[in-house]
Amino acid sequence: MKILIIEDEPQMLDNMRDTLEQERYLVETASTFAEASFKIGSYDYDCILLDIMLPDGNGLNLLKQLKDLGKEEGVIIVSANDSLDDRIQGLNMGADDYLPKPFHTAELNARVQAVLRRRNFEGNKYIEIGNVVIDPESRSLTIADKEVILNRKEYDILTYLISNKTRLVTKAALAEHVWGDHIDQADSFDFIYSQIKNLRKKLENATIKVGAVYGIGYKLELD
Template sequence: MKILIVEDEEDLLDAITSSLLKEYFLIESASDYHTAMDKIQMYDYDCILLDIMLPGGSGLQLLEQLKQSEKSENVIIISAKDSLDDKLKGLELGADDYLTKPFHIAELNARIKAVLRRKKLDGKHTIETRNVVLDLNERQLLVNGEAVALNRKEFDILNYFLLNTNRLVTKSALAEHVWGDNIDQADNLDFIYYQIKNLRKKLQQANAAIEIESVYGVGYKMVEK
């Protein structure tokens, strides 16, 4: 997944970049209007983080260009300008979300992942891989058409893995996604191991054509058998 960060505040740009690199995203950045314009005209991105106030121009002008190029989906505006007019203008031009500075990086990460989930699902309410179907509305797992009982956390974990198939998922990223910001209060992440262990067992017993591999010392990866 490739993300473009359009932000002229160096410290904030560094903080966002550092956080997203830990999630194994590919990151490009632009700190002024003209550099950002060149990048959005030349490349496609899975998500764009867009500041409104930029040297040389306005982020809203960039958003207008993105809309004309039919690339305005998956844009999150990040700006100190919190006026209602700017927010409405950005959303009218196709932005998916609007986050006012200052904000917590964890909140930005959560919003990015929400945007990417919507993009991947493309309006559908099921995720289908090989003989596995995960119904997000009914919160139900089907393997070969047969229902497999999952608890709430197992469902959320499987959902996250299926949206990141063949992609390394760190333990900390998984914990933050499934358990939220309160994960910082946990003494360790051993509880993730037990949830993964139970989920693996259920997938294996149901003869699912997917499995969760361990990546020693880092996390996990969902792969097709």
């Protein structure tokens, strides 16, 4: 899962990033309105942690930009500005939650997990498709009641395909979502193929498969 933190306080930003990376999320950051605006317009995320008070703009305008673009990222407003008006305005504009500073890291994790469940997995604690069960909290996979070990990239590829199960996912979108913004500098997507190959082997006994559309991308298939 890919998260964008928009926060201008360096220590707070580092603490949030470290906390979420320990939970094995792919985390990207922006510390200014301009940087955040560029990333929101250029990339997709599962969840955005949004500070309202930025040095060069109001975070609520970033929320408006996100909605104007028709994007569906989950948004948690994280701000020391505990104004009721700002909270109501943010929620009315489409934010999923509001977390006032200061907060405990356990609460941050819980809020992020709740938004991801609602946004990507219809609010369910477990993802169940046929004989496949995924526990997003422990990042574990079982197939026909037997645990199957996935590495971080294999797990991220699988859950991204599941969250987009009705869509064809292009190689570029998959690479950017699982490997991050720096993927723009890659010369090719060859590194994806080995991960997909290994994932397919591990799904041999599953009721889901990773299908390919030659030259375009991948799509989740059901047996």
